[in-house]
Amino acid sequence: MGVEICVEGLTKSFGHQVIWQDVSLTLPAGEVSVMLGPSGTGKSVFLKTLVGLLKPERGSITIAGQDITKLRERDLYEVRKLFGVLFQDGALFGSMSLYDNIAFPLREHTRHPENEVRRIVLEKMDMVGLIGAEDKLPGEISGGMRKRAGLARALVLDPEIILFDEPDSGLDPVRVAYLNQLIVDLNAQIDATFLIVTHDIASARLVPDNIGLLFRRELVMFGPRQELLTSDEPVVRQFLHGRMQGPIGMAEEKDAAQVEQELAELGTGASTGDGEASAAPMTPRLLPGPGVTRPPRWQAIAEREAELHQPQKKPEPEREPEQKEVTDA
């Protein structure tokens, strides 16, 4: 399940400052997408716009047949129930136990009796591995646990869409690995549409079906992970390889001449071939863990991955049928 989100020609400004313009993409139902971008490029603004907390100047966001940019506040309130959002810092109430934090949306938005609230809260706490920590206060637990508590809270209303704002920020690499596995397992279990904003390249290579990149007020690219990971587009390659050389600089933008020179030095200019992309091959996608039942789409992903990573089965470029011998594979 999960629902598709179709964004077309979206532009967001604050006063005279254009944050991004003409952003178009489709988040396919039930799939995991990652949005990458240097800090300050408006990734959080994008998430807030998707849930209707910020109004775009132009464009549309179509969810379940409705353009949510045109909705009145009370209809928007209904649409927001489709969303679960994991904010950057977990956004937990500091004086409330984890149990009460996670129960909060249920008590706000439903009329479930307390025993039903309890059943749901404990089910979600179990999903994210927090059983036993019900009485803890947010200040008494690690950053990783706070993220998981935020995630449990994002899950309690059984959302069709889950938005993650930098779920991996501030976590050590081991906790990031656990969180990534948790995200993939959850997607297989609840099959909602996921959008993860991050600048962690390693996670972006492992976790999603689709990757997008925001840079200089534009969506540079959005598409299936294999397209982005093998892309020749300089910004995409610089970002995915975490290099200093390329269009992205410390102060966000470099002048064109410098970029040209750096790319030439790297031998990755437009004229040269695909040297480095093949040196950093496609990372295999993270699959759901052994105990997790996989819906049919995961079978398809597993098969596609197996094909992508079989060395002898490299896709050959289409060739014209000529008199030359072509069957060397």
Ligand SMILES: Nc1ncnc2c1ncn2[C@@H]1O[C@H](COP(=O)(O)OP(=O)(O)O)[C@@H](O)[C@H]1O
């Ligand atoms: N409510 C707001 N009012 C004015 N400017 C804002 C507001 N929210 C964000 N911005 C600006 O939008 C830009 C993008 O911010 P943000 O989405 O937080 O970037 P990212 O999440 O990619 O690091 C920043 O320059 C920020 O100052």
Ligand SMILES: [Mg+2]
């Ligand atoms: Mg942000």
